[in-house]
Amino acid sequence: MTHTPPPASSLPPTPPPTPYDQFPYRGRPCTESHPSRLYTAAVLLGLSPAPAAVDRCRVLELACGDGSNLLSIAESLPAASCLGIDLAARHIATAQADAATLGLKNVRFMQGDLLALDPKELGEFDYIIAHGLYSWVPRPVQDRLLSLCKQHLAPGGVAFISYNVLPGWRVHSILRDFMMFHTHEQTDPRERLRGAREALTLFRELGKSSSGEMLPRRSRCRPAPSA
Ligand SMILES: C[S@@+](CC[C@H](N)C(=O)[O-])C[C@H]1O[C@@H](n2cnc3c(N)ncnc32)[C@H](O)[C@@H]1O
Numbered sequence: 001m002t003h004t005p006p007p008a009s010s011l012p013p014t015p016p017p018t019p020y021d022q023f024p025y026r027g028r029p030c031t032e033s034h035p036s037r038l039y040t041a042a043v044l045l046g047l048s049p050a051p052a053a054v055d056r057c058r059v060l061e062l063a064c065g066d067g068s069n070l071l072s073i074a075e076s077l078p079a080a081s082c083l084g085i086d087l088a089a090r091h092i093a094t095a096q097a098d099a100a101t102l103g104l105k106n107v108r109f110m111q112g113d114l115l116a117l118d119p120k121e122l123g124e125f126d127y128i129i130a131h132g133l134y135s136w137v138p139r140p141v142q143d144r145l146l147s148l149c150k151q152h153l154a155p156g157g158v159a160f161i162s163y164n165v166l167p168g169w170r171v172h173s174i175l176r177d178f179m180m181f182h183t184h185e186q187t188d189p190r191e192r193l194r195g196a197r198e199a200l201t202l203f204r205e206l207g208k209s210s211s212g213e214m215l216p217r218r219s220r221c222r223p224a225p226s227a
Contacts, residue, residue, distance in 0.1 A: 059083070081106055087113050
């Protein structure tokens, strides 16, 4: 038996363009989120995930981007039913085109804003995936993501929500803070991107200067006073 994802007509009105429509984000498969991995992890944690047959599961990926992850899941589980939703029209267009090229009939992609999805229309899922979203969206979207998982997970269902944590995120966050500071006056996405690249170049040049010559004098550390 296969499951049919809800029809496209169930989505609310088309959201306005996002910066991702101007600068698409290139996705890649996230092996940690594959239902077979989630099933195994859940069993090891003492849960009883359903259904026992992972190959027939229903998968929802929220903020699926260009579909790179969900397409690989759909391809590897032909009897599963997969639905991907993302805010960016360009991402969804890419995902739909790739699904058609691959001839995958068990995956659907729809444009939609998590904040505007109608819970009544979505149905029930055994696995809900949200990768690369939680740490980057405002609190209302985070809360909505959690409530969608609560509402749409089948009994025994498993949700995979990735987010940035310390200490692993520390190095990345230093670079991010540096780029954010360097571009804080820019609002145009193209200018912000240009400024972010400029910041990275500056950061690399600062790193090359082992003597700290490129740092302003006030930034240098003073030697500790001798006892
Ligand atoms: C960093 S990308 C990650 C995409 C994909 N999950 C991946 O890992 O490749 C973040 C994605 O979240 C989507 N997004 C952000 N806010 C959203 C919202 N309110 N509703 C739906 N999607 C959203 C963006 O359009 C974008 O595709």
